Amino acid sequence: MSDNHYIPKSKVGKWFNDRLPLLTLANHLTDYPTPKNLNYWWTFGGILTFCLITQIVTGLVLAMHYVADTKLAFASVEHIMRDVNYGWLIRYVHANGASMFFLAVYIHIFRSLFYGSYKSPREIIWILGIIIYLLMMAAAFMGYVLPWGQMSYWGATVITNLFSAIPFIGEGITTWLWGGFSVDNPTLTRFYALHYLIPFLILGLVVLHIWALHVPGNNNPVGIEIKKPSNDTVPFHPYIVIKDAFALLLFMIVFAFFVFYTPNILGHADNYIEANPLVTPAHIVPEWYLLPFYAILRSVPDKLMGVIAMFSAILILVALPWLDTSKVRSAVFRPLYKQFYWILVIDVLILGYVGAMPAEGLYLLVARVATAYYFIHFLVILPVLGLTEKTNAIPLSISEPVLAGSAMPTRNIKDKIEINLKSLG
Amino acid sequence: MSDKKPKNRRDFIFTATAAAGAVGVGAAVWPLIDQMNPDASVKALASTEVDISSVKPGQSITVVWRGKPVFIKRRTQEEIDKARSVSLDELKHPEKDEDRVKNPEWLVMLGICTHLGCVPLSDKGEYDGWFCPCHGSHYDTSGRIRKGPAPINMEIPEYVFLNDNTIKIG
Numbered sequence: 001m002s003d004n005h006y007i008p009k010s011k012v013g014k015w016f017n018d019r020l021p022l023l024t025l026a027n028h029l030t031d032y033p034t035p036k037n038l039n040y041w042w043t044f045g046g047i048l049t050f051c052l053i054t055q056i057v058t059g060l061v062l063a064m065h066y067v068a069d070t071k072l073a074f075a076s077v078e079h080i081m082r083d084v085n086y087g088w089l090i091r092y093v094h095a096n097g098a099s100m101f102f103l104a105v106y107i108h109i110f111r112s113l114f115y116g117s118y119k120s121p122r123e124i125i126w127i128l129g130i131i132i133y134l135l136m137m138a139a140a141f142m143g144y145v146l147p148w149g150q151m152s153y154w155g156a157t158v159i160t161n162l163f164s165a166i167p168f169i170g171e172g173i174t175t176w177l178w179g180g181f182s183v184d185n186p187t188l189t190r191f192y193a194l195h196y197l198i199p200f201l202i203l204g205l206v207v208l209h210i211w212a213l214h215v216p217g218n219n220n221p222v223g224i225e226i227k228k229p230s231n232d233t234v235p236f237h238p239y240i241v242i243k244d245a246f247a248l249l250l251f252m253i254v255f256a257f258f259v260f261y262t263p264n265i266l267g268h269a270d271n272y273i274e275a276n277p278l279v280t281p282a283h284i285v286p287e288w289y290l291l292p293f294y295a296i297l298r299s300v301p302d303k304l305m306g307v308i309a310m311f312s313a314i315l316i317l318v319a320l321p322w323l324d325t326s327k328v329r330s331a332v333f334r335p336l337y338k339q340f341y342w343i344l345v346i347d348v349l350i351l352g353y354v355g356a357m358p359a360e361g362l363y364l365l366v367a368r369v370a371t372a373y374y375f376i377h378f379l380v381i382l383p384v385l386g387l388t389e390k391t392n393a394i395p396l397s398i399s400e401p402v403l404a405g406s407a408m409p410t411r412n413i414k415d416k417i418e419i420n421l422k423s424l425g
Numbered sequence: 426m427s428d429k430k431p432k433n434r435r436d437f438i439f440t441a442t443a444a445a446g447a448v449g450v451g452a453a454v455w456p457l458i459d460q461m462n463p464d465a466s467v468k469a470l471a472s473t474e475v476d477i478s479s480v481k482p483g484q485s486i487t488v489v490w491r492g493k494p495v496f497i498k499r500r501t502q503e504e505i506d507k508a509r510s511v512s513l514d515e516l517k518h519p520e521k522d523e524d525r526v527k528n529p530e531w532l533v534m535l536g537i538c539t540h541l542g543c544v545p546l547s548d549k550g551e552y553d554g555w556f557c558p559c560h561g562s563h564y565d566t567s568g569r570i571r572k573g574p575a576p577i578n579m580e581i582p583e584y585v586f587l588n589d590n591t592i593k594i595g
Binding site for chain 2: 161178
């Protein structure tokens with residue numbers, strides 16, 4: 001941590017800081033020593049913060065016009081789209097913002113998987129992240145119900161029915177969630193209340209997530225512990241701030257592309273049909289960011305086991321810091337893990353693809369194989385690999401490979417000494 | 426306080442306070458949980474009467490009961506025979522067709538797939554009964570699950586024939 005003995009220069013500042021040390025906090029955040037080798041995969045934390053704030057601000061504005069009543073909800077959304085000043089823009093930013101949020105969070109999660117950021121001493125950061133991710137899914141699901149279109153209604157029906165798979169108490173829980181005998185007005189009003197609440201819970205958890213991050217400090221692409229501050233670190237401001245801002249700008253271009261050029265491509269046409277409890281759309285598909293889990297759910301032929309498999313697929317991530325037995329964090333120095341990592345990425349993409357396809361024939365077979373592999377990766381490959389893999393030598397500091405005149409990490413100590421001697425001349 | 430910690434009045438007071446507190450918290454939390462259960466106005470809509478006089482053999486109508494679709498199917502003799510000729514060993518959830526109807530001609534059941542609650546399509550699927558498009562469950566002409574992820578047969582609600590032309594559901 002940077003110095004805890006910060007003293008404001010101005011008299012007023014000192015007076016205030018003695019009573020509430022906000023300036024000490026601000027100073028900590030500006031001076032926070034950050035590894036100097038962070039690449040652009042590390043900019044997604046800042047991008048995610050931007051996404052969360054965008055969702056809260058646009059959501060607040062939408063809430064001023066939206067009516068949570070089964071008779072009025074669909075019309076009120078159309079009212080936002082047609083009548084409210086800039087309503088179309090605000091709603092499209094909010095709807096696409098959810099997708100952008102998930103896009104960023106998946107990159108953020110897979111960054112951690114590649115560089116081993118979940119490993120000791122950062123397990124709590126990782127677990128807080130998983131909780132945030134779960135809350136994001138809950139918020140996204142409930143938000144999708146609010147426009148009260150066909151996909152809203154039937155998505156809500158399918159997801160709430162997942163709980164009916166629980167033996168004995170399942171039916172009671174489902175009725176309790178619905179507030180009736182089917183998804184109806186009581187369901188809509190409570191989803192609206194919770195949809196408004198969850199972003200603020202996420203905000204609180206994000207504060208804890210960053211707090212937990214600032215205790216050990218950032219992991220980095222090389223994955224080694226570094227001395228902080230040292231010549232391996234740079235202060236957060238201005239170095240990381242400007243890098244994050246540049247990445248955010250690029251991200252916003254992608255965001256704006258969806259909002260302005262193809263705002264409905266990530267949604268479903270069926271959701272522009274008002275909810276009808278008597279007609280199920282021919283093909284129910286969740287939003288793209290839930291597809292891999294949907295594929296896992298459908299790949300198991302038994303209802304209860306399917307639900308268990310789907311929830312396990314997410315909860316298994318909580319145990320990841322202990323399932324991965326390797327002491328080496330970064331995949332850069334783990335030649336085998338690096339390959340399995342990319343297989344996992346492809347596996348999840350395949351699950352996402354078959355999740356969008358009908359659950360039959362070849363798609364179902366592929367979904368089953370991909371589901372099995374997903375669990376094998378975490379439960380078999382990672383624990384075994386950590387114990388058997390021959391890892392490459394890791395550098396002693398971030399500066400070392402650079403100063404030694406090579407971007408490639410040095411293979412072993414003897415080479416290193418020779419190179420150092422040569423460079424000394 | 427002595428080192429051996431004999432049970433004394435203070436321990437009793439701690440236990441009693443914690444117990445009273447737990448009961449108090451429970452009593453305060455229960456209304457907050459129970460308010461989410463179906464309310465009186467939802468429960469009041471518990472029964473529906475349906476006129477079935479215009480339904481011809483082979484046709485089926487869908488009515489809403491408690492916000493859920495109910496299929497009322499007037500089955501042809503062929504469909505009844507088909508449902509009754511199946512041996513119970515072939516069924517995932519063995520139920521005789523006789524036990525699922527009050528009058529063999531009329532099949533009254535909740536039009537909700539027992540997998541995840543979609544509304545199955547009628548006269549579809551491999552058993553000429555119903556087919557759920559969501560996750561591919563096939564039901565026969567008695568509404569029994571024959572193939573796919575649904576665990577049990579489509580549910581039969583409580584109903585009575587008030588007269589030849591009227592059914593009361595619920």
